[in-house]
Amino acid sequence: MEECQKEMHMSKKARSRKKAPAIGPRIVRAWFDTVINPLLNGLEKEQHLLAQHNWTWEFSPPSLEAIHRVQAYVDRNNLEHFTQHYPVVARAIEEHDQQQLLLLQHCQQLQSLLVGSPELLALYQQVTTPEALAEMGTTIEQLFSGSPQEQRLNLLAQYIVNHAGELSYFYIIAPLWNKHRQAFLTLLEHPSIRSTSEAMNKAGEAMWRSVDKLLRLLKEVRQKLAEEHDVPYVEPSTVVVEPAVVRYMVPPPHVTHTP
Amino acid sequence: MRARIVTAVVDTSPLLSALILEYMRRSSPVRSENILRNSRIADYLQHDQKRRMNFVRLFESIPNILTTSHVLGELQGLQRLKEDYQRGFWECAMQWLSAKGLDERLVKLLDLHGDTSLRRAVGEVGSTDAGLVSLARQVGCFTPDKVLLTDDQRTLAPLARQQQVYCYVVEDLLL
Numbered sequence: 001m002e003e004c005q006k007e008m009h010m011s012k013k014a015r016s017r018k019k020a021p022a023i024g025p026r027i028v029r030a031w032f033d034t035v036i037n038p039l040l041n042g043l044e045k046e047q048h049l050l051a052q053h054n055w056t057w058e059f060s061p062p063s064l065e066a067i068h069r070v071q072a073y074v075d076r077n078n079l080e081h082f083t084q085h086y087p088v089v090a091r092a093i094e095e096h097d098q099q100q101l102l103l104l105q106h107c108q109q110l111q112s113l114l115v116g117s118p119e120l121l122a123l124y125q126q127v128t129t130p131e132a133l134a135e136m137g138t139t140i141e142q143l144f145s146g147s148p149q150e151q152r153l154n155l156l157a158q159y160i161v162n163h164a165g166e167l168s169y170f171y172i173i174a175p176l177w178n179k180h181r182q183a184f185l186t187l188l189e190h191p192s193i194r195s196t197s198e199a200m201n202k203a204g205e206a207m208w209r210s211v212d213k214l215l216r217l218l219k220e221v222r223q224k225l226a227e228e229h230d231v232p233y234v235e236p237s238t239v240v241v242e243p244a245v246v247r248y249m250v251p252p253p254h255v256t257h258t259p
Numbered sequence: 260m261r262a263r264i265v266t267a268v269v270d271t272s273p274l275l276s277a278l279i280l281e282y283m284r285r286s287s288p289v290r291s292e293n294i295l296r297n298s299r300i301a302d303y304l305q306h307d308q309k310r311r312m313n314f315v316r317l318f319e320s321i322p323n324i325l326t327t328s329h330v331l332g333e334l335q336g337l338q339r340l341k342e343d344y345q346r347g348f349w350e351c352a353m354q355w356l357s358a359k360g361l362d363e364r365l366v367k368l369l370d371l372h373g374d375t376s377l378r379r380a381v382g383e384v385g386s387t388d389a390g391l392v393s394l395a396r397q398v399g400c401f402t403p404d405k406v407l408l409t410d411d412q413r414t415l416a417p418l419a420r421q422q423q424v425y426c427y428v429v430e431d432l433l434l
Contacts, residue, residue, distance in 0.1 A: 049289070056289045061343050065289045145285055145354055158287065170312055171291075172284045 023085065028231040034075035035082050036222050037233065042073040043215045050208040053163040053201065057107040059154045064104055067207070069097045070214075086221055092214040099207040106203040107161055110196050114157035115150070119190050124153060127180045136175040143176050160184050161200070261432070262403040266323040268395040270409035271333045271387065273429045274326060276301045277318045278334070278352040280311055285351055294348075299339055301410050303430045313433045318359075325362040327394055329387040364397075366390035380418055388415045395424045 046067050049056055056065040070093045071079065083090035114120050126132070128140055144152045159177060163185065167174040177184070188197040226233055269277075279298045283291040295305070304311050318324075340348045371377050371389050380389040388411070395407040407426040409415045419426035 054289070056287075058287065058290060065287065065293060141358075145351070146358070162287070164287070167288065168308065170284060170308060170315070171288070 023225075023229070025229045025231045027081075028225045028229045029235065030078055031082050031225070032222065032231065032233060033235070034078045036218055039070060039073045040215065040218055040222075042068065043211050043218070047208060047211045047215065050204055050211060052165075053204055055103060055107050055162055055200075055204055057104075057111065057158060057161045059111055059158045062104070062108055062111075064100065064107070067100055067103065069100055089214075089217055089221060092210070092217050096207075096210045096214050099203070099210040103203045103207045106196075106200040110161050110193075110200045111154070111157050113193055113196050114160055114187065115153050117187070117190070117192060119187055119192070120153060120157060120160075120184075123180070123183060123187065124156060127176065127183070136179060138175050143173055145172065156184060160187060163188075264317075264321050264404055264406055264408075264427075266325065266398060266400070266405040267321045268325045268391055268398065268400055268407045269330070270326075270391055270407070270411060270415060271330045271337065272301055272410040273408050274330060275299065275334055275337055276304055276314065276410075276429075278348065278355065279338070280304070280315055281355045282348050282351040284315065286347075294340065294344065297339055297341075297344070299337055301430070303433070310433050314429070317429070317432055323362065324356075324359050325364060325394060325398060327387070327390045328363055328365045329390050331363060333387060364394050366393050376422065384414050384418055388418060391415065392419050392422050392424055395419060395426075396422060400424050400426075 049066055056067050057063075058065050083093065128143075133139055133143075140152075144155065147155075155173065156177075159173075164177065164181070166178050166181065169175075171177075187193060222233060225231065279294065279300045283294050286294060304314060334352075338345070338348060368381070368386050371381050371386060371393060374393060377389045377393055380392065391407060391409075392415070399405055400407050401423060402425055405425065407415075407419050407424050408429050409419070409426065410429055412428050416426050416428055
């Protein structure tokens, strides 16, 4: 009986040895190509936009155009496997996604406040008089593609929420936005809007920090995995060297958020 | 100096590019980049903002734009936007085409069959291209101000010229 138990114990031990994490170069390669690298690329873009206070807010449909939940960047199945092995990354991802949701909510709040504010309406009316439009060499129909006034205010509010910079003249709204941009952005300082705008900025900064934390973690994990398993960050066979240009052609992951 | 184009019969590829660019112009810069990345816009417009603007100006300057129902039918199959982006694309496309007063004409396959000079072309280049040449001939695209616009240098442009139709490859107009 005792021996039997001992045997059982040993076989359990042997089984558990077999079950020990078997992360090899193939799995690491898959994690790099379908989870870590695409996520790092996405997060770097997010960080760049967040640093400019461009939340990439879109009012229709309400969404953040370039700041996504992590799942949007990666292969879900490989992400699940990866985070099972790195719970610390899983927590950072959760935090990132929570901040993303909060940011979205703040954008929505600020948008609604701006669209309903008498100040935006007054400014809109002031800058779209026939004389003002004639001076810009455009018409209201051209600027807003024939959309009703509510939509026009929504569009302007969206640009304000995103602290949009000067636009290339490729964009239809550029003549109006570029000429009156400063006046539109000053609305964020108005006493009835300031506190919501400041809360928005704080949410954006918190989002930036969560992106930064996740970026650092992922880079650390990637370095460790690469060195432990002798796997390069990018498969050499997918690097194409052209005169003066090195282009990395990583096979695209299965991305769930595609326009 | 090139004569101003007053009437243009437009092939699928330039029409699709025109609609995508219009959608991009009405979108925010970040969304616009996403649209570009996920659309099938002509290669010569992919990386060149100046050419894109010249393309937009070219289409803005043409008062009469015509195309065939076959071309419009091909658009959905060629555009690659999905869900909300697809809805936005079509909404914008319909607004723009309506503002431009697009003249959509149906060129029937059996009418092409009855046209001895185009009957063979249907079998060689397909009914869409043969239909465009037929429409261009119907509306008198024989002079530099009345033209057929295409990106297809290989098949449609030679066919059109063979049929005496005045045809421009759009890329050549953007230089």
